[in-house]
Amino acid sequence: MEHVLGLVALACGLIIGLGAIGACIGIGLMGGKYLEAAARQPELMNTLQTKMFLLAGLIDAAFLIGVGIAMLFAFASPFVLH
Amino acid sequence: MATEAVETAIHAAPTPSEYIVHHLTHFNTLGEKQSVIVDWNVFNLDTIFYSILLGVIGCLLLWNAARKATSGVPGRFQAAVEVLVEMVADQAKGLIHSPDSRKLVAPLALTVFVWIFLMNAMDFLPLDVIPGIWAHIYGNLGHDEHHAFMRVVPTADLNGTLGLSIGVLLVCLFYNIKIKGIGGWAHELVCAPFGTSKNPIFALVLGVINLAMQLIEFLAKTVSHGMRLFGNMFAGELLFMLIALMGAAWTGWNATSILLWGGQVLAGSVWAIFHILIVLLQAFIFMMLTLVYIGQAHESH
Numbered sequence: 033m034e035h036v037l038g039l040v041a042l043a044c045g046l047i048i049g050l051g052a053i054g055a056c057i058g059i060g061l062m063g064g065k066y067l068e069a070a071a072r073q074p075e076l077m078n079t080l081q082t083k084m085f086l087l088a089g090l091i092d093a094a095f096l097i098g099v100g101i102a103m104l105f106a107f108a109s110p111f112v113l114h
Numbered sequence: 115m116a117t118e119a120v121e122t123a124i125h126a127a128p129t130p131s132e133y134i135v136h137h138l139t140h141f142n143t144l145g146e147k148q149s150v151i152v153d154w155n156v157f158n159l160d161t162i163f164y165s166i167l168l169g170v171i172g173c174l175l176l177w178n179a180a181r182k183a184t185s186g187v188p189g190r191f192q193a194a195v196e197v198l199v200e201m202v203a204d205q206a207k208g209l210i211h212s213p214d215s216r217k218l219v220a221p222l223a224l225t226v227f228v229w230i231f232l233m234n235a236m237d238f239l240p241l242d243v244i245p246g247i248w249a250h251i252y253g254n255l256g257h258d259e260h261h262a263f264m265r266v267v268p269t270a271d272l273n274g275t276l277g278l279s280i281g282v283l284l285v286c287l288f289y290n291i292k293i294k295g296i297g298g299w300a301h302e303l304v305c306a307p308f309g310t311s312k313n314p315i316f317a318l319v320l321g322v323i324n325l326a327m328q329l330i331e332f333l334a335k336t337v338s339h340g341m342r343l344f345g346n347m348f349a350g351e352l353l354f355m356l357i358a359l360m361g362a363a364w365t366g367w368n369a370t371s372i373l374l375w376g377g378q379v380l381a382g383s384v385w386a387i388f389h390i391l392i393v394l395l396q397a398f399i400f401m402m403l404t405l406v407y408i409g410q411a412h413e414s415h
Contacts, residue, residue, distance in 0.1 A: 085395060085398070086398070086399055086402050088395075089342070089395050089396065089398075089399035090342075090399065092346075093338060093341075093342035093345070096342065096345035096346045096349055097341045097342065097344075097345035098345075099345060099349045100341075100344060100345035100348040100349050101345075103348065103349060103352045104348075107131065107134045107135060107138060107352070108135055108138055108147070110151065
């Protein structure tokens with residue numbers, strides 16, 4: 033049982049860590065492009081900002097689903113039989 | 115008798131894990147935590163109650179704004195509602211290219227936005243307020259107070275969010291059939307995205323592949339639509355629970371407890387402020403994707 037709990041803890045760490053890499057790189061790239069576009073055409077800043085927030089939510093989606101699953105494993109683990 | 119004493123001892127000082135598991139359990143028809151991931155006989159009564167209650171409150175608020183609307187100088191409430199309706203109408207105009215559809219879809223998008231915002235906003239209430247009141251009522255009704263479970267955020271329940279996204283899927287299917295006709299839509303199901311061919315064997319193979327792609331696309335869109343909202347709200351709620359745990363670890367006027375209490379206030383404030391953005395953003399994203407998916411039902415290949 034300790035074996036299973038130890039592996040579950042490792043799994044949670046991997047889920048959150050690897051997901052964070054993807055999400056952060058994605059947001060960084062997108063934010064950089066937005067800043068470039070805003071510098072080139074400042075009049076588009078507001079419309080692009082709306083779309084940027086929308087895209088931020090989409091990029092974060094898989095990561096946050098992973099965080100939800102990892103939290104579920106950490107606190108209400110389905111692998112442990114009570 | 116011995117087990118009663120043990121039970122009392124356990125509940126007198128729950129471990130952090132027990133505290134969180136207790137707060138993560140729904141008030142369902144089983145009376146305890148669900149043991150199987152998918153069980154069709156279980157209903158999460160708290161999700162049903164709070165989602166219906168907040169839907170009614172949202173409708174009453176907007177109906178009140180419409181009833182009191184004047185064409186003269188608007189008051190603050192009317193101006194706020196007008197800003198909201200104009201924002202949703204602009205997004206709908208950009209994504210749905212049929213004015214006839216927009217008569218239903220734009221109010222649908224407004225409802226989705228307001229309802230999901232209200233449901234997400236239940237996360238701002240302090241964690242133990244409503245569950246604590248419920249535990250009192252449950253105890254006074256004669257049951258065991260420690261088995262009084264309640265979760266107040268309907269969108270932090272996978273059932274709630276998947277219900278919303280399945281509703282959006284049904285609206286999409288309705289518009290697919292209405293705009294393209296049953297025959298037209300069936301033709302699109304087997305001909306898009308890879309096209310078809312004159313050779314009947316190739317046409318059959320391509321048809322199977324196209325149908326599989328279309329079905330997977332519908333499934334993936336619906337599941338990701340629902341799980342995105344769930345993941346954000348569940349993680350947010352769990353973080354509030356962990357912060358509440360810092361405050362619940364009070365053991366008297368010593369340095370550890372005071373520092374933990376201070377940490378709880380600080381971390382709780384920072385996370386609550388950030389969560390305001392997340393709540394609004396997730397409601398907005400759900401609404402935008404609703405409009406995008408319904409708009410896709412209007413396009414033909």
